[in-house]
Amino acid sequence: GNSVTQMEGPVTLSEEAFLTINCTYTATGYPSLFWYVQYPGEGLQLLLKATKADDKGSNKGFEATYRKETTSFHLEKGSVQVSDSAVYFCALSPKAAGNKLTFGGGTRVLVKP
């Protein structure tokens, strides 16, 4: 079956530091890949997505590249802010009827001023 593995947190950083959250997946075929963010006390927001190999998703300074050869979709941001403190979820969805999301375990990020 499909699965997503992402690095465990919490990840604690200082403001303006570089952030990387690793995500690898197992799936048949070529799924779509997503990063979601959950700010404290809120629901999930789509941060970025990629639908085919070598696609780069980007939003709010975050980037992730769909790497088919390493089955990875690592999230990066060059300079984090305190407002980036949240839980980040990597997810995949197969490109098929009735498709549904499979989530990783989530990574809590805490950015200190």
Next chain:
Amino acid sequence: SAVISQKPSRDICQRGTSLTIQCQVDSQVTMMFWYRQQPGQSLTLIATANQGSEATYESGFVIDKFPISRPNLTFSTLTVSNMSPEDSSIYLCSVGGREDYGYTFGSGTRLTVV
């Protein structure tokens, strides 16, 4: 992308009672999904709700405990029945599945059972 209104946003309930959570979407969607997020955990899919047919439940979830209604293409409800403290979680609805906009989530219902 679709906009989802989910309510209630939070509730504290007595064990043995039931709570119905509502999700209203601002556009017609074929599939709606219900998730549970236990404290400090990731999201687990409870069921997929299609209009005009019975919901499809994931392993470990049953209709008697989590009955779902889907009366039209913009609305769905999830009921958490005969609640126990172990049901304390955030429940979220979601729509989507198209590659061009991904999936959209409601703001969640934070349920505490005492």
